[in-house]
């Protein structure tokens with residue numbers, strides 16, 4: 159790609175320090191499937207951050223993390239309530255339904271977020287054998303629309319969920335961006351806010367690949383190791399995921415990356431504000447900018463820059479920044495937009 163991509167943080171390369179951690183872990187042999195010193199150290203680090211009673215499972219992908227987390231806390235007759243924009247609902251090719259056997263109950267949302275009022279609509283016919291039984295609410299932070307749940311909002315949902323004998327799953331593919339934006343710790347915005355199971359993202363914040371599924375109640379993960387293997391997410395050379403996570407947490411690299419990525423989205427928003435042809439459609443609270451821009455300009459811009467159309471009907475696009483987006487990339491991108499519009 160010639161110009162910096164604004165399509166997704168997935169398009170960035172690997173952070174040099176993380177790449178170095180892979181090279182360093184490449185010395186000699188190590189026992190496979192997680193019984194190695196890197197994995198032990200990475201798990202210890204997760205426990206330091208989230209508490210000793212946290213159960214940690216490394217996986218390759220975000221989809222893998224979601225389906226393993228959800229499978230561990232559901233039965234095939236359950237349902238999972240989520241936003242209609244949730245990655246598990248629209249972008250995982252039905253994997254959550256196939257792997258868990260559960261029905262997904264998507265809730266319409268304008269900003270990617272759901273709340274207790276909306277969730278309540280699905281809580282009925284409990285114990286009635288003709289209906290799927292709601293067992294999990296899944297929320298994403300930051301959301302697929304780049305918006306944020308505050309701690310208070312999460313707590314309200316978790317209190318309701320637990321009062322109804324259900325669990326709260328969080329898709330944290332971009333949990334680092336959420337933590338950086340909220341200026342609150344990783345534990346504070348997850349476990350302390352009542353999240354039971356967290357898909358913890360690494361790939362979108364500078365790693366080559368690798369995510370973790372975290373359980374804050376060990377009773378929930380009694381069978382997780384089997385589900386991880388069944389879903390092909392048990393990495394034989396696990397040290398290469400673990401070594402990345404060790405570096406990810408060293409000197410707060412995760413926070414620096416996420417803070418920078420968020421800052422670049424804010425900068426982009428700032429610079430777009432004085433272009434009357436562009437309407438920003440979502441609050442810019444993390445590392446994406448959603449905008450409506452006349453159709454006639456989009457193709458031309460896409461000839462120079464790679465980014466996705468978000469909603470063809472509305473002529474809405476998504477522009478994403480990343481840990482390695484530079485100020486000059488934003489300047490060049492905005493200049494390109496202005497030139498096309500002029």
Ligand SMILES: Cc1ncc(COP(=O)(O)O)c(C=O)c1O
Pocket residue numbers: 168218219220221222245246298301302329331332361
């Ligand atoms: C919010 C969210 N969850 C989960 C995923 C899944 O990640 P993967 O593509 O690694 O399966 C993504 C990927 O973009 C995502 O944006």
